[in-house]
Amino acid sequence: MENRELFDEEKLHLTLSRLCAQLSETYGDFENTVLLGLQPRGVRFAKRIHSLLLHMYPGIEIPYGELDVTFFRDDFRRKESPLVANQTNIQFLLEKKRVILIDDVLYTGRTIRSAMDAMLSFGRPSNVKLLVLVDRNRKRELPVQADFCGLTVDTLDNEKVLVEWAEQGGKDSVRIQIRENKKAES
Amino acid sequence: MKGKLSVKHLLSIRDLTPEDVELIFKTADNFKGILNAPIKKVPSLRDITIVNLFFENSTRTRVSFELAEKRLSADVINFSSSSSSVSKGESLLDTVNNLLAMKVDMVVMRHPAPGACQYLSHHIPAILINAGDGTHEHPTQALLDAYTLTQYWGGSIRGKKIAIVGDIRHSRVAFSDLLIFQKLGAEVCVCGPGTLIPPDMTSVGCKVSYDLDETLAWCDAVIMLRIQLERQDTAYIPSLRDYSLGYGLTRDRLQKIGREIPVLHPGPINRGVEISSEVADAPQSQILNQVENGVAVRMAVLYLLAGVAGG
Incomplete structure (x- = not known):
């Protein structure tokens, strides 16, 4: 398996700061705004964005929740075994809130479609935008686009975008992994 | 992470491995979260039809199963022996086969005879869940x-x-x-x-x-x-x-x-x-607590059994 680095640590940190600055431009003092990290892989990225926002803009209050979309996916009964769910943890209602959905990689767009479905269990948001770290361009199967994006890459089917965070034991890195004879998923 | 039960039907606790039980509990945890959300419903089983076949009286189990099925968006048919052709002498297998001819995917059955579910599982293609068979298992x-x-x-x-x-x-x-x-x-x-x-x-x-x-x-x-x-x-x-x-x-x-x-x-x-x-x-x-957990656990069992491709 071959690896190609997309972000080193420094570039990743610059990108995170840039994304936070863009959010601030759009959302001002973040009034009535909530962050929702998508389980499982979007959560670490969302937590980083959340703490960086609080650090860069002291005094803002921005609730953070974690959303699991497993039970809302469109591939139920189409796989050998059902996906194991993760915990949804949202301690507030989304009714009339401005929601920022956060995931690490945008690929087919199906996870985001499920997320928009799952999110409605907590109320009707006034506005929803999507923030992703990596957009795997030209692989979309649904009409879904990111509003804020760290990096757009063109990838092949046998490539997988790997996002790793220092919290997992290694260091922050974003790489493309090329797998032989395997259909990529992300 | 993928999770699959080692069984196709839930007939007896005897058939489950400790890993199966752990997977059911983990999934139930998530459903408990959903049952506490403002909208307590997910679309997972929306193309699945389930018949609740109750040949014995039941309040809690039947309501709990029905609620679990509805929370998962399944189509539900309730059947109780007192108001059916069973009282006209139809055999168990005939009753079930007639129901299955109407394209039912899963059967939840309570029956007074021990082993009734086991017997049915050898004869029908649908997924079976034992909701109590006589003095045998629940x-x-x-x-x-x-x-x-x-x-x-x-x-x-x-x-x-x-x-x-x-x-x-x-x-x-x-x-x-x-x-x-x-x-x-x-x-x-x-x-x-x-x-x-x-x-x-x-x-x-x-x-x-x-x-x-x-x-x-x-x-x-x-x-x-x-x-x-x-x-x-x-x-x-x-x-x-x-x-x-x-x-x-x-x-x-x-x-x-x-x-x-x-x-x-x-x-x-x-x-x-x-x-x-x-x-x-x-x-x-x-x-x-048992009653509340009952719905989450039954949702987990239904979800995990129904989730297998072609199952």
């Missing part, structure tokens, strides 16, 4: 009892001592509970009058006691069972009053052991017979 009740205790003890029942008290002979819950608790590493003692305990219980590795106070002093949790008068063809106890004096769980009895233990009951409870009102309504009573 696997989803055992799963929710074990799940309730797992939550009470913060993650595991391994090494705990659990007493099952009452009409062991006629209780499918007792048998399924015994199997699942042992599977998960707990120690089990059955307690009741000698006439209501099958003679070979020690051979399945559980303790047997005829003294409730002694059992309460030993155990970390107690499961009270109802006297199943409808299954008793001869008199196994002198009278309900006599039974209640010997084996009824009262506040005095619980106070004597000097520590708080969780009290479970699969329902329906007979207040003043096997359990006093004070105990049934006490904070340590898990009875309503």
Whole structure:
């Protein structure tokens, strides 16, 4: 398996700061705004964005929740075994809130479609935008686009975008992994 | 992470591996979260039709299954034997095959004959869930009892001592509970009058006691069972009053052991017979927790069994 680095640590940190600055431009003092990290892989990225926002803009209050979309996916009964769910943890209602959905990689767009479905269990948001770290361009199967994006890459089917965070034991890195004879998923 | 049960149907606790149980509990945790969200419904089973076949009376189990199915967006058909062609002499297999001809994907069945689900599973293509077969098994009740205790003890029942008290002979819950608790590493003692305990219980590795106070002093949790008068063809106890004096769980009895233990009951409870009102309504009573967990556990079982491609 071959690896190609997309972000080193420094570039990743610059990108995170840039994304936070863009959010601030759009959302001002973040009034009535909530962050929702998508389980499982979007959560670490969302937590980083959340703490960086609080650090860069002291005094803002921005609730953070974690959303699991497993039970809302469109591939139920189409796989050998059902996906194991993760915990949804949202301690507030989304009714009339401005929601920022956060995931690490945008690929087919199906996870985001499920997320928009799952999110409605907590109320009707006034506005929803999507923030992703990596957009795997030209692989979309649904009409879904990111509003804020760290990096757009063109990838092949046998490539997988790997996002790793220092919290997992290694260091922050974003790489493309090329797998032989395997259909990529992300 | 993918998760698949090792079984195609849920017929008996005996068929499940400890990993299966763990997967069901983990999935139930997530469904419990959904049941506490403002909108308590997910679309997972929206293209699935489930028939609830109840050849015996039931309130809790039937409502719990129906709610679990509806929360998962399945199409639900309820069938009870009293209002069906069974009373006109149709056989079980014919009844079920007629229902399946209407493109039913899953069958949840309660039947008075032990092994009825096992028999059906050899003859029909649908996924089967045993909701109680005579005095044999009641696997989803055992799963929710074990799940309730797992939550009470913060993650595991391994090494705990659990007493099952009452009409062991006629209780499918007792048998399924015994199997699942042992599977998960707990120690089990059955307690009741000698006439209501099958003679070979020690051979399945559980303790047997005829003294409730002694059992309460030993155990970390107690499961009270109802006297199943409808299954008793001869008199196994002198009278309900006599039974209640010997084996009824009262506040005095619980106070004597000097520590708080969780009290479970699969329902329906007979207040003043096997359990006093004070105990049934006490904070340590898990009875309503069991009912709440029942829906989440049944959702987990339905989701995991239905989720296999082509299943």
